[in-house]
Amino acid sequence: MKIQFYLRFFTQYGQSLFVSGNCEALGNNDPAAALPMQYLTDEFWTVSIDLGKDFENDLQYNYILKNDNGGDVVEWGNDRVVEVMKLGVDELTLIDTWNHAGEFENAFYTQPFLNVLLTKHKETKARSFKGVTHVFKVKAPLLKEDEVLFISGSNDTLTKWGTTEPVLMHMEDNWWTTRLNLSSESFPVAYKYGVFNTKTKSFVAFESGNNRILYDSYGRKKITVLHDGFALLPNNTWKGTGVAIPVFSLRTQKSLGVGEFTDIKALVDWSKKVNMKLIQILPINDTTATHSWQDSYPYAAISAFALHPIYLNIEAVAGNANHPVVKSLKKKQKELNGLIDIDYEAVMKVKWAAVKELYAEQKKAMHEDALFFEFFELNRHWLVPYAAFSYLRDKYKTPDFSQWKSHSVYDEHAVQEFVDPTKKHYDEIALYYFIQYHLHLQLQSATAYAHANGIVVKGDIPIGIYRNSCDAWVEPELYNMSMQAGAPPDDFAVKGQNWGFPTYNWQRMAQDDFKWWRQRFEQMSSYFDAFRIDHILGFFRIWSIPMHAVEGILGYFVPATPVHISEFGPRGLWFDYQRLCRPFVNDDVLREFMNGDTEVLKPYLNHIGNGQFELKEEFNTQRKVEAHFAKLEANDHNDWIKHGLYDCISNVILFEVEGSQSQQFHFRISMSSTSSFRYLDADTKRKLDDLYVNYFYRRQDDFWRKEAMAKLPFLKRSTNMLVCGEDLGMVPDCVPDVMNQLGMLSLEIQRMPKDPSKQFFHPSTAPYLSVVTPSTHDMSTIRGWWEEDRTQTQKFYTHEIGQLGEAPYFCEPGIVKIIISQHLYSPAMWSIFQIQELLGMSAELRRENPNDERINVPANPKHYWRYRMHISLEDLLQEEKFNEELKGLIVASGRG
Template sequence: MKIQFYLRFFTQYGQSLFLTGNCDALGNNDLSAALPMQYLTDEFWTVTVELGKDFENDLQYSYILKNENGEEIREWGNDRVVEFMKLQVDELTLIDTWNHAGEYENAFFTQPFQEVLFPKHRENKTRTYKGVTHLFKIKAPLLKADEVLFISGSNETLGKWSNAEPLLMHKEDNWWTARIDLSNESFPVAYKYGVFNTKTKTFVQFESGNNRILYDSYGKKKITILHDGFAQLPADGWKGAGVAIPVFSLRTEKSLGVGEFSDMKLLVDWAKKAGMKLVQILPINDTTATHTWQDSYPYAAISAFALHPVYLNLEMIAQKATHPVIKSLKKKQTELNALPEVDYEAVMKVKWAAAKELYQEQKDALHEDAEFFSFFELNRYWLVPYAAFSYLRDKYKTPDFTKWKSHSVYNEHAIQEFVAPSQKHYDEIALYYFIQYHLHLQLLDATNYAHKNGIVVKGDIPIGIYRNSCDAWVEPELYNMSMQAGAPPDDFAVKGQNWGFPTYNWQRMAEDGFKWWRRRFEQMSNYFDAFRIDHILGFFRIWSIPMDAVEGILGYFVPALPVHINEFGQRGLWFDYQRLCKPFINDEVLRELMNGDVEILKPYLNHIGNGQFELKEEFNTQRKVEAHFAAQEQNAQNENIKHGLYDCISNVILFEVEGSQSQQFHFRISVSSTSSFRFLDEDSRRKLDEFYVNYFYRRQDDFWRKEAMAKLPSLKRSTNMLVCGEDLGMVPDCVPDVMKQMGMLSLEIQRMPKDPAKQFFHPKDAPYLSVVTPSTHDMSTIRGWWEEDRTQTQKFFTHELAQTGEAPYYCEPWIVRSIITQHLYSPAMWSIFQIQELLGMNGVLRRENPAEERINVPANPKHYWRYRMHLSFEQLLNEEMFNQELKGYIDASGRG
């Protein structure tokens, strides 16, 4: 069969197009073997292939754009499919429209919309091609339940533009289709798509824009198939509201001191009652590293795949409330549920002991359970290493596998022997299989319940992995274990953040097509419809901190284009290695750092002449200082000295690139705020500042864009979940465009404007493909923030709320209500609120002290994550007046 491909695409000079697909002629989906196309006109590119009779599959194909710089961009989707064996023709013409990933209509073909939110149109998949010359295919994701598309055009067959009795189309998979015989018509043909209501039998509207034109004429034994892209209908009007809350923060009468997966059902009930369409949670992976409260940090998982045992509902495993194990816990359950916050260690101790008892009782039946066997086989690749890692962590009393006496280096064959059923410790290994299986069942049960109630579930995928994790143990080559990931300074953490995670070895990950990431996305899609990528900027560049640093302020972006020593001379700057690359310390610096006490740090310094000092070798890194003071008495003076030395160490202007032989350098972040910078002469400060701005805001932009485009497109293609990126912090100029091109939703926060010229962001200015929210788990709530800075509060009160006079000292319910409604009326696709914010609208229901509502303090790496609702969901579901009030706001804003 002869196949002619025509693609509508307006290319620019230097661009070229390629075709890939599932047959030999198209390279069998090997992108490196894609077929080059030829430029035909300003409107079309084309290529012709011959497909032999031995090809007996449906033909699936897509297009690739190659830019002048070598960058490859695949069109979005994989639903260009031709029923090859049904055609029975000699010639096939395919006329296509490029499907840009950033078209917002594509968002409506993702999992939350297709599987949960949108009504199902009746589909007809059995229609034939007999007597058909042309097959028209078009997408229209936002039609109502009783609406269908029709096609109308300039000739008799297409109804002469009539909309009274139009030619109705049929739904087949993602496409609306019309099989038409145009053999008696002349060409070209003008046509358009429109909307018809089948219930009222009335015309609704034609699509906007110019008429579509079909030039391809009829031929014997020939069929033309048109993939016409999206009908030109209003498609940015759909909006939804959601609630965000960590699972551990849920409170119900049946939970055991902490929120559990089963508690998500009552969260769904309440969200539905209030008119919301989404619930969002924090990461739920196992973080058990130390068996202490420090494991409460949900972004430090010991496995990117294992779920956290803290979310286990024991009664569901026992299958009855009268089970002896469950009955024995009633007193402890009452005690833990009465606490205002989560007692992480107590909860884990109780749940772990009970889970062991239930395993011993059920272990024989478990291994005869077909569902368990299926779960085990599908998840074996991570489940077996995770169980072995967890056992060895406890055996050697450390998650640091480099300190284990055996299996410190992962060997798959050795671990398979280690976990064999014949081993004496097998039950201790299989306990982890048992727990993960039940966590899987319980989370799946909760998310299925959400879907049945029309509620989307949004998860969270951390950017980093824990240094002493199963993932690092199994595949250390995927990570740069010699570096620490974090974030540069911002208003919430003025010395930056050091998460302690290793950074990713992206080059190695690319070698197997980012298999580890694809597996993460695949597993998440079992439970979630959408997910938030924590710190999506990490796919562009990550804030990398040397291992000898404690504070994030000593980091720099990797990858980044360094500055060369010659560039200083070119800018009229004298390069002095000692002055620019070593800590600058003199009496004035010491006086400034230590509030006038010049002598307090002198014992840790050497005098090097000219009134300047250097740190003694035993104190010349932050890790050395940290270790020294860890062995000293813990008091305010020692803490003050320690942080004074930290500040001395970070008082530099440049970091030398390792191995560059003092030829290449990175600028220290916020360099103009250092006393080292301020002690330079005025001309040097001006020139260095210009150089600094160029380094951070211009030099890297195209480089970072290419880095992201080498990773994100293939990762996004591996899932049909709706992807939201947390694009906060020091955002490169290239980020918004890349996310827009990828069709990823951005995050917009009122107190964190992305425009540096603005003090606040107004929700009315949000792009459609975005999520707007007043606050995140890393911030104080509206009420907490209101009391932190009276100057900021007054500006917000005057300019954002358009109020006169002095702002109230406390954030009154009407203020929270005003901010919530601002977000609800935003043009953004989603407005999502922490549950504390929603309760803040009600003076009776909200917590008395807003400081108790905060979930995390990013500036504190040892923060205890223990926030729990003060109300149970049983109570909240009965608050009819409040629930109806909230639903009224949501419905009125068009998000209901």
Template sequence: MKLKFVVGYRTQWGQNVYVTGSAKELGKGDARQAVKMQPSSGDLWTAEVAFESTGDFTYHYFLRDESGQEHHEFGEERKLQVNKHFDKMHLRDYWRPQHAFENSLYTAPFTKAFFARGKAVKYKVDLKSSSHFVRLQLRAPRIGRDYQMAVVGSTKSLGAWDESKAVLMSDEDFPVWKVDIPTSAKEVPFEYKFVIYSHKEGRVVTWEGGDNRYFPLYTFSKESKLIVHSEEFFHYPVGNWKTAGVAIPVFSLRSKEGSGVGEFTDIKKLVDWSVKTGLKVVQILPVNDTVATHTWVDSYPYAAISVEALHPIYANLQSMGKLKDKKVQSEIDKEAARLNALPEVDYEGVMKLKTRFFKLSFEEKGAAFLKSKEFKDFFQNNENWLPDYAAFSYLRDKHGTPDFTQWGSCAEMSSDALETFVDPKQKHYQDIAIHYYIQYHLDKQLKEATAYARSQGVVLKGDIPIGIYRNSVDAWRLPHLFNMDTQAGAPPDDFSISGQNWGFPTYNWEEMAKDDYHWWRDRMVKMSEYFDVFRIDHILGFFRIWEIPWEHVEGLLGRFNPALPVHLNELRDRGINFDYDRFCRPYIRRHMIYDIFGNYADLVLEEYLHEYKAGCYALKEPFDTQRKIKAHFDELVDNDPESKDFNIWIRNSLYRLHSEVLFLEAPLSDGQAFNPRIGLHNTYSYGELDYDTQQRVDQLYVHFFYQRHNDFWRESAMRKLPMLKGATDMLICGEDLGMVPASVPGVMSELQILSLAIQRMPNDDREFWHPADTPYLSVTSTGSHDMTTLREWWQEDDKQTQRFYNQILGQQGKAPYFCEPWVAHQVINQHLHSPSMLAIFPIQDLIAMDGALRSDTPEKERINVPANPQHYWKYRFHMNMEDLLQEEGFNSFLRQLIDQGGRSADY
């Protein structure tokens, strides 16, 4: 048999097109043995291959340039069956571009939930009816399971344009649809269109837009021929597909059968409510284990002790089974009911209760569990992280600290030593194995929620923190992958004027690249077991991270990594007379002390400063770093709690003195290269420079922070983000708020990573986004877990609210003092009608549209305050999900809004 491959692609000089595949004639997947194609008329490339192989095979096209670099087309391999009935097969394909925005429709949420098919429809073809067949193929994932693609055309075999005679197509190779049509020389050329057929209505419900498609003239000989004519896009007349979702942390869910905190089983109730209201995405915060200190401080969900393990707090106890001791079970049930009645999460109380239950349950069932096939399968599937996590958890509790540097001989542990440590023959094995038991049930419960959501056409959207916790399994076992002497954070922004210090070590990307980012790939694969969409927290960190040396506390004294520091020669070329002591050491003068400390200036001068020259001061050695200052005042606060506010004020003011610098010496530069300090214009040091020097420093500052690194950071991101995208089929969303480099939007668009459009935090100079201005590949929202809710924000600044009321909502007159339900309705409605693929709303903002259902205390609905590193994450939604499900009036109202916003379409 002869196969002729034809593909359209406009190449550049030096590029050649190849076809490769699983058949031996196409190189068995080895690109070095691929078949080189020949340029033909127009932009077509052709190759004719004699085939001895029969049966199914796969193939795809790729480019190779003069340097040998290869560029492959997007998506899964094309499928074809070589049928002995035909003497020739002619394959007419279109190149599948890597960066088409429609590629996002081939990710997990679409294939596993939104457009998941039921049982495939396969149509039999009577090959005896003709010697020649045309196979029309269409790649179209965007279609609900109650619908079928079909084709109508000018020939009799395609219904002669009669839609009642439309020919249904097979979805056995979904998302590729196909139908084989007997043909002859008399029937070509012909015109046709693809249509959508509804099984419920028994008719064609949508014709594609645009001009008719055209099947060209072919020459038919006595030899039997199959012509496979492939198309890549259905021309939807209704525009881009969009949907809506709800955002709420799992811990904030409330149900009647809970134990004082939301649990994985509660996700099913949230899915039920989503189905009732037309929402298709459930967005949650990270759910990994954060148990470090066994205190409420562990409530911070972005400080996981493992990037794989799930948090025990989310386990539903009833699903794990009752205890045999009815009296003890009754005590646990009673305490669970008490905790569940609380308005907020009592983190320590809930963890104490669940830890007690886990211990008792494992004592009863552990022996049988460890012998079960279910456990052995779970262990085998998670062996790459589970023993490490269990050993870490045991050692954390044994030593009373997660700081593994305090674990003596266990501070470091080789793989062989760890294997011995977790051996079932060890005396402490039961204390190891209980963590296997807990993780097994957590995994089971979350996977059940995931499967249930997908079956209902709903997906879970996870959240991946930008950093890892300093005292975590990953830092303990793989310290070479992290810069442990640094801290990740963010430069000053609307959340914090002194920047943010998250305390996480930064990534050693160079080391990670040595094994092709194996740690990241494993992490992504594990996430994909639970989530079909995920949000990258602070995606800017993949371009460059704000890195703070360990001796500093505030984010002001950080620097970008990677960066291109300014060499001394460049400073001189710019006319800056660089004086290291004046520019790089804290600039502290006597008048500043009195300005900042007022009546306490003399106290500060005596205790914390020394005068090295008349009127010039330096911090004394015990206070010459922010880390030393923090340690000193932590002790003062502990010893004298009543003076806490005063001591914190003095501490923060000393931090300010310490940050009175204009340039920071670049690492490993030996005093030859420097980074400008972020926000240096707000310092006394800058204010007291001469005018000419100020102007030159300004020019350098603007160039450094807004121009110098654009291409450099793009290259940095493109070494990492394609890896992250290619590891799984999850849809990726990026939290790209803050100080956004110019290269970010282009990279995200190229990789089909959805951006985040928060109306109150636009990524440009506007005060607010208008939802109508958001791009398609974006997630639009009224807020995030780091912000006040819509109702609370409305009351923060009446002048700002007034501008929003007039400019964005288009209302006349004075804005209402409170965010009335009708105001919330207008805001939500604008977002629903926006172009964004996803419109996802905090549940508090959705309920704000109903005056009877919403909380009486909006100030208690905020989830996090980023400016407070000791924030207690304890918010609980004020309604049980069971009760919300029964609110038919509101649910119908929300469903109608979503329908009217065009976010509930089946295709």
């Protein structure tokens, strides 16, 4: 069979197009072996192949755009499928429209919309290909239940633009399709798609835009198939509302001191009652490293795959409310549920004791359970190493595998022997299989319940992995263990953030086509419909902090094009290594850092002349200082000295690139705010600042775009979950365009405008492919923020919500309601609210102190994550007045 491909695409100079597919002529789905196409006109590219007699499958194919700079763009989707064996012809013409990933209609063909949120139109049996000359295929995701597409056009077969009895189309593999015989018609043919209501048997509307034109005419033993992209209908009208809350923060009468996976069902009931369509949670992976409250930090998982045992519902594992283990916990359950916040350590202690008892009772049945074996085999690649890691962590009393006396270096064969069922410690290993299996069942049951009630669940993927994690133990080569990931300074953390995670070795990850990420997404898709990529900026460049640093302020972006020493002279700058690359400390600096005391830090310094000092060898890095003060009494005075030394160490202008032999440098972030910079002469400051701006805001952007496009398209294609990016912070200019090109939803927050010229972002200006929210778990709530800065509050009160007079000191329920309404009426696809924000609309339901509603304080690396709802979901369900008011707001805004 001869196949002629025609692709509608307007290319620019230097671009070329290729077609890839599942046959030898198209490279057998290997993009590197894709078939080059030829330029035909400004509108079309074309190529032909002979499929051969031996091909017996459906033809599946897609197109690839290659740019002259080497960047490849694969069109979105994998649904161009032609049943070539059923056509019964010698010649096939395929006329296609490029499917740009950034077309927002593509979002409606992701998991949450296909499986839960949108009306499913019944697929009907298509007519055979006998006598068919043309097949028309087009997509229209937002048709209502009684609506179908029709095709109408300029000839008799297409009813001469008739709309009373048009040619109705049928649903076939997400395409509206019709098969027609145009052998008696003349060409070219003008046509359009339209919407027809089958219940009222009435015309609704034609698509917008110019008429479509078909030039390809009838031929004997030939069929033409047109993939016409999306019908030009109002496809940005769907808008949804969601609630965001960590699972640990849920409160029900059946949980045990902490939110559990089973509690999600009660949240579903409430969400459905108020017309919400999405539940968003924080990461739920196991963070058990120290068996202390410090493990409450949900972004430091010891496994990117294992679920956290804290979310296990003991009664569901026991299978009976009257089970002795369950009954024995009643008193403790009442005690822990009576606490305002989570007692992480007490909850974990109780649950571990209970689950060990249940495992001893059920282990025989587990090993005879076919569903368990199915779970085990599908997850063996991470489950076995995780169980071994957890056992060894406890045996050696540390997650730092480099300190273990055995298995400090992962060896798959040795670990398989170590977990053999004949070993005496096998039950201690299999306990983790048991826990993970039941967590899997409980989470899957919760999300299935959400789906059954028309609600989707959105997960969260942390940007990093914990340094002493199972992932780092098993595949350390995937990570740069010699660096720490974090974030540069911002209004919420003026010294930056140091998360302590190793950074990703993207070059190594690309060698196996990002296998680790693909496995991660595959597992997540078992539970979630959408996910939030934490700190998506890390896929462009990551804030990397040397191991000798404690504070994030000593980091720099990697990758980044450094400043070369040759750039200083032409700018009229004298390069003084000691002055620019070493901490600048004199008496004035000491007076500034230590509130006028110039002597308190002198024991840690050496005088080097000219009134300047350097840090002694034993105190010349922040880690050395940290280690020194860790041995001393913990008090405010010592802490003051320690942070004074930290400030001295970070009082630099340039960081030398390791191994560059003093030839290449990175600028310290916020250089102009340093004392070192302020003590330079005016001319030097001006010229350095010009180079600083060039370094941060000009030279990197195209470089970072290429970095992101080498990773994100591949990762997005590996899953059909809806992808949302947390694109906050110091956002490079290239980020919005890359996210638009890939159809990833951005995050828009009123207090964090992406336009630096504005103090606030207004939800009414949000792009459609975005999530708008008043706050995240890393911020104070609306009420908490309202009391932080009266000047800001007044500006917001006057200009953003249009109120007259002086802003009230406290954020009254009516103000919260106005802000919630602004977000509901936003054009954004999703408006998502922390549950605390919603309760803030009610004087009766909200907490008295808004600071008690905060989940995380990013500036505090030792923050205890223990926030819990102060009202149970059962009680919230009974708050009819509040629920009706919230539902009314959502419905009136056109969301649901």
